[in-house]
Amino acid sequence: MAKLPKLLIIDDDAHLRESLAEVLELDGFECHQAGAAKEGIAAASKIDPDAVIMDIQLPDSSGFQICQELRKRSKITILIMMTGRFLSSEEKKQGFELGADEYITKPFDLAELSARIKQLLSRNAAKGQ
């Protein structure tokens, strides 16, 4: 059996993480969760996820601030930022520079999200070969 892509979801809202994780698990992802930035970084180090979906605003840190931290790990290929508000172009630009791949605004279309992750993963995989 092929190894399932690993996702790390970092959000302080337990319901959100859980519901998202369980939906994406239905779509064939192996989901891990973290409730804060520190926890997320630790989990990433441990489980080495293929993609990270994280909220921009975390209780202990800004999502952008940990982008770089997570990027140091080469295995993490995809960083998707979740936001509940509008982001200015400046913010978006900054985020992209720090390593974000995609922004999604809550609430999001899960089918679309799943398809997008898969697309990005397969593109990276193709690049890696």
Next chain:
Amino acid sequence: MASTRNRGKLAYKILFWFLLISLAPMIFVGWHLVGITQQSLRKETLAMQESLAVGFSDTTYKYVTTFRNVLTETAGLEDFVSMNPVKQQQYLNRILQIHFAVLELSVLNEKGVEALRIGRFLGNAPEMRDFRAEEVYTGAMGPRGQFIGRLERFQGLYPTVTISVPIMDQRVQPAKAVGVIVARVSLNGLSTMLAMEFPASGKSQAAVMTRDGFLIAHSDPREIYRPDARMPPEVEKVLTSQDNVKGGGEIGLEGGKRLLGAFSLIDKLDWIVYVQQPVEAAYQTAADMKAQIFRVLIWVVLFTVLLSLAVAGHITQPIRILKEAADRLGKGQFEDLPEVVTTNDEIGDLAQTFLGMSESLKEKTGELIHAKQELEKFTKFLEKRVDSRTRELKAAQDELIKKERLAAIGQMASVVGHEIRNPLAVINNSIYFIKTKLGTGGEPDAKITKHIKIIESEIQQANGIINEILTYSRQRELQLEKVRINDWLEELLSVYPFPAHIQVEKHFDPANPFVEIDKTEMQQAVRNLIGNGIEVMPAPKGGKVTIRSIIPEAGWVRVDIADAGSGIPQDVLDKIFAPFFTTKARGTGLGLAVVRKVVDHHKGKVDVESTVGVGTTFKLYIPTTA
């Protein structure tokens, strides 16, 4: 009154001086003339009266001497010298017959006793009187050889004089007086002559009197035939005190009456002839002259008054016009001034000066008025500036308040949106999970599927509301891009999901100007308007959305989005751009508020025209750029 006011005081001053100048010499000369005339008339009159008196004294003397001569002649007759009484009587009777004035005749013997006596009113045997001691006898017998005197009033009324001459016997040498012939003569003839000479109708009177006041004759018969006939005491006093042979002067009577009298002495008789007339009569000519001068004076006054009025009017007319003009000037009337006459004299000069002054005044006043107007204009301008600045400040303040309020709303909306989006996301995830799970276990219950769809739809709706609020309240910098308006609209419309029941019509201005817009925001605005248009034309009927670009004036492009919906009533039309105003069952009321905010943000404006039952057109004005 009107003419008085018209002439003015100057006219009366001129009149006064004219009168003074013309009348004073005349009155002076007239006065003197009358004085001189009176003087000379007085002299003349006196001289005339004197000569009359002299003349009449002569006449009187002759009158008396006539009778004496008759007596002398008779006494010289031989028959008379003989002293034959019979003869003598014959002669005497003849004398009585011839001379009516002779009243009585007597012959005195040498002793002075009456020898013969006849008279008109004597009886047959009259009394024989003795004259020895009397002047009648002694006078005649004396060296003078005659006697004229013994003035008496016959019957107490008629003045008589007694004349006696001696009867001289020439036959002896020297001649010897043998008797005296005596006659008593009436003097009425003198009065008659005087009355003829000085008739009662005239003013003059004449009289003859003795030195002791016996009135011998008078031109007025009423004065003379009286027992006590005398001249008025004042006259008598003057006349009896004269030493001169003749003379004259004024005599004042009791009662103020004045007479001009002249006298002449009949020295041989020692009688006085007196001629008088009232001073008024004597001075009649002078009085006439006075009257004449007075009449002339009146004419001169009249003439002078008229002349002065005319002259004064002529002189003061231009001055009055000047005054009137000055009055009007004083009231600030510069137009329609009375025609000022510019004559060739000082008044003309004054008029010229006045005209110059009024011109200058007009100019200065004009300048003043102009300056005042300028000042008013400037003040108004300043007021306007202040008003407009105040408005701007107010607007800025309002804007600031609005911005602050929007910022507050935005902040709150952001927080609320974020906080609601999380649960929404969770619900969304969960329902997705449920849906997926149900899908894997065969065909799910139709009602469950339906309700899942409802939940999904409501999530969409809630999310839409949050989006609108966040969009409206978002404070973001414009990200301007220069685009051609038509191209941009075309791009926007090409991706807009128009429903099938809506037709789209486009009319783009061929000029296709450049505009600088924030594409995201402006797109939001246009999309909101199109969305509204679609909403008011629901299926199945649908309708047409018309999008236009027009250049209404240089520097602007207008984008019209028109629908053919039911239109918006006027009372609603005023409020549609207000935030949170809505007529929809579900809506935030922020769609058009966003439109306005975006257009304002672009320094443009939005307008709306709507006709109920026809449709609504929104017009976005956007400034163009080169």
